[in-house]
Amino acid sequence: MRFRGKLIDIGCIQHFTRVLITIAKLAKMCTLRITPNKLYFILSERVANGGVSIWCELMQGHFFNEYNMEGVNEEANEIFLELPPENLVRAMKTAQSAKSVKIKLTKKHSPCLTFEVEQPSLSSHSRTVVHDIPVHIIPRRLWDEFDEPEMPDFDISIYMPNARVLRNVVDRMKNLSNFVSISANQNGAMRVKVEADQVTVETHFKDLEYPTWSGPSDIGQRSRNRDPAEFVEARIDIRRLAQFLSGQQVNPSKIICNIVDTRVVHFFLLHDDVSLQYFMPAISL
């Protein structure tokens, strides 16, 4: 097993850091999957802990100037590591004006991801900061647990409203209840609602747009036979939603929200070379 990558462009270094920050805000532990073309950050929580899952893909070619990897064997040319993403953020924070960042899988006392950050220097001596982040190597037999979550057959797929407005609204609603209901219809309307003993608050967004799915044709089939004015709804953990809205630093121009009635809300961020999917299971009353 070998892995070695090098980032040189400062824009790439900063962008990579922002992706890591986003992941770290959402999960304490995650799985890093390394394949020849892509890096994946994966979280699949057990139902008892909330049951959310995250699937984040990065095209390595957009970030790394050098990238070499060798998996477990030729048939399974991949590496799965378990690590706290916060540690990666800390390592990358020292690299915000770096000349280069080398990331290597090393064996010190235990398996580590080693970050070698070459700092700018006025003299001819180079200054390097090295971070060793202990990681846990996930054995081949457990890889099945980290399959890409299946795209559910959505009842509705709609673009989210303005992120700043929604974030403000959800942040306030968070004080009022632990759960939030998100509903949308095919007339461009989305409702965000909390209900508590003392208060019911509902925010209505209108004139939202719809993504045109180029994916498998079965997506959206469930919505075809539905009255466009009818709302589909799912109730989710408001803290996790607030965390997602305020924590994401990828800042795509648009976020897609997919809802399976009373079952799941799926957020999909697509930004050039990064895609992030966030699945939040619905919580029944």
Added chain:
Amino acid sequence: MSLSTQESDEDSNYVLVARLDNARTMANILKAVHFKDTAIIFASQNGLKVTVEDAKCVQANAFLQASLFQEFVIREDQVTFKVNLTVLLDCLNIFGTSQVGGVMTALKLCYTGYGNPICLLLEENGVLTDCSLTTQDPEETLDFNFSSTNVINKIIMKSECLKEAFSELDMTSEVLQILMSPDKPHFRLSTFGSAGSSHSDFPKESDMMESFQCEKTQSNRYKISLLKPSVKALMLSSRISLRMDRRGFLSMQYMIKTDDGQVCFVEYFCAPDEMEEIDEDACS
């Protein structure tokens, strides 16, 4: 004006309808009295009075006069109800507390009467939020029996200089002692904390003093934990009037300028801490 007060059919079901172009104005004033979860709201032709009390010793009133609202219709002499102020503030601030790019949140507040929730309709940039907030039976509020005829000492000053003094109060002290006197040091705030005592003096010749009418030396102690919440009002205010009556009861009135240039008032009443001392003061 006649147009805006014209009633639409749906509005005639309500005993109270109030419209405000900038919901943050109301949120700001309410924040000045937000030191307990619940508040009692009195509505009359004059506007809204929002009362918050604690420990039967301190009372804060925020006045939102009818002219502050773009529309204010009330169909009964007085409408009174109790609400959760924390929740009300969260509703008013649903689109955030800071104004971005001069966008205002418009508010319509409606109440159908006893036993019903109050409805808030907020709108910003075409996004609509409706809130339905349960009301409870109002409790009797304290009557401090504070009348200007019994006032012995009165000071009006700019809030500025008190802001620092109040925000840096030594909270290890149990009481804040306020001295008002025709003689030096005129106006003194004292604390007696674990690290020692501290005094802040404000001479009557100070630029900050706008009016100084003190007849007799009065020095009273107030529980610092009860006075501390008034800092919220102080911070928003431009002027403050401090009055002490014969019994040592304290009245603090704050003049607050809203974003659209109107003036609102918030007042705090506080009972003195030590009853014995008051008796002495009253006799001397």
